[in-house]
Amino acid sequence: MATTITKTETLVGKRIRRKEDPRLITGTATYVDDIQMPGMHHACILRSPHGAARIRSINIKPAINQAGVVAVFIGKDIEAVGPVPCGASLPGLRVPAHSILAKDRVYYVGHPVAVAVATDRYIARDAIDLIEVDYEPLQAVSDPEKALEPGAPAVHPEWPDNTAFTFHQEGGEPEKAFKEAEVVVKQRITSQRLVPTSIETRGVVADYRSAEKNLTLYSSTQIPHLLRTLVAQMLGLAENRMRVITPEVGGGFGSKLNVYAEEALMGFVAMKIGKPVKWIESRRENFLCTIHGRGHVDYYEIAARRDGTVLGLRLKLIQDLGAYHQLLTPAIPTLSVLMMPGLYKFRNVIADIVGVFTNCVPTDAYRGAGRPEATHGIERMMDLLALELKMDPAELRLKNFPGKGEFPYLTATGLSYDSGDYAAPLKKALDMVDYHKLRNAQRDAKAKGRLMGIGISTYGEICAFGPSPATPAGGWESATVKIEPSGKVTVLTGTSPHGQGEETTFAQIAADELGVSMDDIIVLHGDTSIVQYGIGTFGSRSTAVGGPALYYALQDLKAKIKKFGEMLLESDDVTCSGGQCICNKTGKTIEFAQIAAASYRAMKLPPNTEPGLMATHFWEPPNFAFPFGAHIVVSEVDRDTGQVEIQRYVAVDDCVNIINPLLVDGQIHGGVAQGLGQALCEQAVYDENAQLITGELMDYALPKASTMPYIETGHTITPSPVNPLGVKGVGEAGTIGCSPAVVNSVVDALSHLGVRHIDMPLTSEKLWKLVRQGGQA
Amino acid sequence: MIPQNFEYSAPTSLKEALALIAKGDAKVLAGGMSLIPLMKLRLAAPEHVVDLSRIADLKSVHEDGKGEFPGGALHLGALATHFEIESSALVRSKCPLLAEVASNIGDVQVRNVGTIGGSTAHADPAADYPAGLMALEAKVHLTTAKGERTLPIDQFIVDALSTALKPNELVREIIVPVETRGTGFSYQKLAQPASGFAVVGVAARVRKSAGKVTFVRVGVTGLAGKAFRATRVEKLLEGTSGSAADIQKAAAQAAEGVDANTDLHASADYRRQMTKVFTARALTQALSRAD
């Protein structure tokens, strides 16, 4: 029987300000670029200006002759370094050799060609301008559909069809469903390429100590341990001689859930020159060389009965992969397929993915990774079906949810939705906007010529990655809890929080379980020499998988505290709470600090008990978690200019138990901001020569604080059986629910003009044209 | 994003600055909001950067009763920041259009350091000031080590990123008229969603008397390589009663005969149409403010 704790005041569930904030707000946090070391050198990377070209020759002499330049390395120098790893495996996947510097050919603008190393960063930057590369430009292709056409330029000459893989998934009897359907709705829907644009770009400092053969890599990453394993392999280093430290990370959004050429390259350089070396990615490089997100062209069909019952779903998904596979590139669209039925009872589904090489930077996980695309697709299709059937879009959705009693619900794509009551958040959101009144207001507005629309989306999200068999590198998470001899508590988590706030939420969990003050707890992460192996922070997993690991470690620790308490109080009737053990008979107490001291001093030990107070738990989740929710957007399009105004934004999410509502709101707000970015303004545009023409913040339009609508949040709570904390992830939910609600509202605003669908982003010119041409784009 | 090597001087007098730039291949630095990004992208690589920020002479904002305009003039030192112009009590009361234009530039950080001299000298076709300066028929006071001259704004700006400035010459001040009582004004802008610059921006000034529109000035930025005065619009509206229909009819001419810019954010066609829409909006607001 575990220790019973009488909690006096619980912290879980409270709006507690982040422990991280003081250092972040006062500018005293340490990012990679803040790291200084004696003798540190600086690297700058020369990158391809061409989408595709053969390298005829490279002359590094003028650069190397420059005072202060200590080395220049090119492709032939790095033969011994292993390829940039792709962790995803699919049957028949074609994996191009991905060396850390280009060899005889470049495949996208930004492809690293050479690295110059100098005594300061200015000299290094000047040096790359002196490297002479003789390129023979080749035809490039940037549009994935064009890349599939016969005769298109081959990105990799060995695979002229530009097809990296095809992937088929089927459930139920889709052909039959479409044959029997009373109505079939079809639409081509795109989810454009996006640039994750974390405020802090990537950066690496590598420090090699040749006498010890130890390499320390400081990197702005979401996955310190996986990075160590994989970079050690690339460099042929013993893994235990490599240390990865993740200092403060200024945003990742999936773009730092990766192993990049530069991380191994800096390790290589440090080993070659015997000096520490720093590389900080410029904003321009961040646009050109850090992974992009999305990049879908989807062809959807849904089959239904006239009464609105959905029967079947067919999807042809074209994924723009870019020129190479980064860590998870080919896996991302498979998540879209898994989630393609959304929250609806599609019993018959069929999907085919074509993964296409283009002369662009690789796509990979970006906030939502595959699920925003899937949600956007199905939620647009539900609206198209509602339009076709002249049904209310809310009613159509409510009609097709599995009932509360049908959980765990097995989907036609083979997932088991753990728990849910999908009508609950939608009904709550409808109440929050006073839906019927709102529809009347819309009718009045339209009668007056105003273009007002109401958009609904519901989403289900696969998160808490994930059961290990379903993930490329293990899906468990780890935690260690130590009570130090002074009684202070140290938590080590294998997750790698970088803005999510687990230093706070994990302290709340530990404080409640141990009954100690949050101020006595510190949460450490992101150093492979301090923290036991862990998987990292991505896929809305840290609290949902790392949280339970911590919870179980705390239970082990509490059992041990109790044993010491019983020994020290000389009683077998002891309760541990409020930072002390109490003998229930005598009322005598002993503080954790004294117990801790005694456990380390170890003059006497309880039977079968080791000295010290420390517990480690590796937790393997039995399933993913599937949070869900509903977003409603009210928007109005300016008839004269095509500008969209978001008048109301309502987000109701069910992520079950909330550890810190302040942080959950923050995740929803940030997620919605990125969803609005995709819906309204962001787009990575490559021209026909595969030049990125939105390659700076002057052209790539991000949402800004001043353009954000007020977001009204609400929650429903449907208990989840997946983990003991009853939590699901919330990091990506806002993004996933957002874009279809926005687009649905704008299509709704223009539907009387005959508009059925608009691809993102909803730029003002695009909408203005639709209004002017009466719906004909 | 590191610029090429350059020499840097920060003179404290105008004379010193003029002597330094007379030596050749020098670029002057005001707020740096346009120059520094260009240098970081290595699209500009001056050998010598002469920082004007310590020259007190260039910061003055004052009124001059006689001056360049019959009703008096405001002299805005080249180094006056967008924020100073936006918030100056003098500018707000004597030339409120310019304060309104300034308040539409970029964000707070940019307005805190960017200057009117820098913006005017840079002549970005999407910058906001030129629309206002055209509508105000402003003058640009230039100086070299040898002498001074004053040019009307539409002669100073030659084309996109190109002005009448000689290599050894500085913008010393921008001169705008003290606004006549009762003049209505407005600046209306469609912002480019990424940079915040104007896709189109229209500045209008109007006066009314006895139910008739007696005076109209319209400056347009963003549409063409160079900001311009929409004189057709002005003529069409002058003498009318300024009704909604009059405004629409006049505004419809705002983009007539103009070779419109086109880019990712707005096609030439859209820009033209938006020029009409924002001209109408600017005129409508200006008229509502005139009395």
Ligand SMILES: Cc1cc2nc3c(=O)[nH]c(=O)nc-3n(C[C@H](O)[C@H](O)[C@H](O)COP(=O)(O)OP(=O)(O)OC[C@H]3O[C@@H](n4cnc5c(N)ncnc54)[C@H](O)[C@@H]3O)c2cc1C
């Ligand atoms: C993020 C961002 C957003 C912006 N948004 C807008 C916007 O919405 N609207 C807008 O209009 N502008 C915008 N700008 C540009 C901004 O207004 C700049 O301040 C302005 O264009 C240049 O002024 P500056 O003082 O910074 O000049 P600098 O950058 O220092 O100089 C610009 C050029 O002018 C020359 N120069 C400067 N002063 C003089 C002088 N006295 N005599 C002769 N030559 C001189 C310099 O040599 C250089 O060639 C934005 C800028 C940024 C960075």
